[in-house]
Amino acid sequence: MKNKTADLIEPLIALAAICLLSLTIYAIMKPFLAATLWAGILVLSTWKPYLKLVKLYQGRRAIAAVTMMVAFGGFFLLPVIFAASDFASVATEWGIQVKSAFSNGWPKIPDWMAGIPLVGSNIEQFWLKLGDRDAETLQTIRSYVSPASQLLLMLVTEIGSGMMLLAMSLFIAFFIYLDGEELLAWIRGFMERVAGERSTELLAVSLSSTKGVVYGFIGTALAQAVLSWFAYLVAGVPNATSLGFASFLLALLPGGPVLLGLPAAAWLYHQGEVGWSIFMVLWMLVVVSSADNVIKPLLIGKGSRLPFILILFGVLGGALAFGMLGVFIGPVLLTVFYELARSWIFFPKSLPPAASSNQADRAD
Structure with missing residues (x-):
């Protein structure tokens, strides 16, 4: 009995030590987890151009890694700079207009605002009392x-934190590029320990x-942002660059750019630009929205068709x-989990060893 008890206690102590070590490592890596995940996703998606x-x-x-960092910086940071510059110029113009109005x-509120059904009179009365x-x-x-x-302070803080995380992810990606093959060997070894003979297939599915x-x-998202920016620009909507950048973020959700396009169409209508308002509605509903159903399947190919609810969870949960x-990391992680679970449950013998090996090599 004493020997059996000792045989049970020793593995429990070892398991407790491993759990404690894992929790300690997680506490150390937690501040860098988001940046590391995004860096890994970027490197994986651009490994062939890097080679x-x-x-x-x-x-x-x-x-070569520095060249990739410069390219990433231009892709992610230049739109932010242009959008901030555009917003600053529009804010200055609005400030001048407000000062002139007062x-x-x-001043009186615009007639179209006072004429809004049900709430227009209340808005006008509130404005007069404020005066x-x-x-x-x-x-x-x-x-x-x-x-x-x-x-507003939380939003500004979040944007600043996001920019810092982006810069940190580029810094981490530099070192992942340098040691990519060794890191892939570690991942393959881990998958073999966890999944056994199916590790090659599941790794290929993940990649x-x-x-x-x-x-x-x-x-x-990039295509929808460009299409939205073009519509705002030709229709004369103010702050077109900032709205295009916002469309890029909202495009992660199906129909997201329409949330900006329809209010812009309403603004054009109240400005007396009925033709441009109709153009904006049709462009957003037909051209921009259809890009989600045309471009995404072409780019993904035979990849995952993640259900809408999981996309929503991925974007919102990833951001939280x-x-x-997180708006980029969340959908990626959920897609990988979804595909791994589907492959593990529904296709337990989907690929022979040779086919699995070939697919993994193509994924590299």
């Missing part, structure tokens, strides 16, 4: 100012799903878990 650069630079891997006393410095109205304004300012969802989501980069 071509290495060949072009005659084996100088560090120079130069001759308290008369009504105490109750001012107190109502103050009750909303504090939450709004906190929300192809990751690349498929990155190409599909980001490629479609990892911040701004």
Whole structure:
């Protein structure tokens, strides 16, 4: 009995030590987890172009990695810079217009706003009371100012944190590029320990799903952002660059750019631009929305068709878990999990060993 008890205690102590070590490592890596995940996704999705650069630079891997970092920086940071510059110019123009409107006393609200059914008269009455410095109205304004300012501060903080995480992910990606083959050997070894003889097939599914969802989501979002920006620009909607960048983020959700396009169409209608308003509605509903059903399948190919609810969970849950980069990381991780689970459950003998090996080599 004593020997059996000792044989049971020793594995439990070893398991507890492993769990404690894992928790400690997680606590150390937690601040860098989002950046590391995104760096790994970027490297995996662009490994073949990197190898071509290495060949072009005659084996100088560090120079090739720096070239990839510069390309990533231009792709992710230039739109942010242009959008911020565009927003700053529009904000300055709005400030001038507001100052001019208040130069001759308290202005009237636009007629179209006062004519909104059901709420237009209430808006006009509230505006007039605000101009008369009504105490109750001012107190109502103050009750909303504090939450709004906190929300704005949180948004600015989140954007700044996202930019820092993006810069950190590029820094991490540099070293993953340099040691990519060794890292892949570690992953293959881990998969063999976990999945046994099916490890090659499941690894191939993971790699192809990751690349498929990155190409599909980001490629479609980029196409929809460009199409939306073009519509805003030709229709004369202010802040077209910022709206195009916002469309890129919203395009991760099916129909997301329409959430910006339809209010822009309403603004054009109230400006008297009925033709451009109709153009905006048709362009968003027909051209931009259809890009999600045409471009994404072409880029993903035979990859995953992740259900809408999982896409929604991936975007929103990823943002809550990892911040701004989570809108990209969440769908990728859910897609990989979805494809692995589907392959494991429904296709237990889907590929013979030779086919699995060949698919894994193509995924590399």
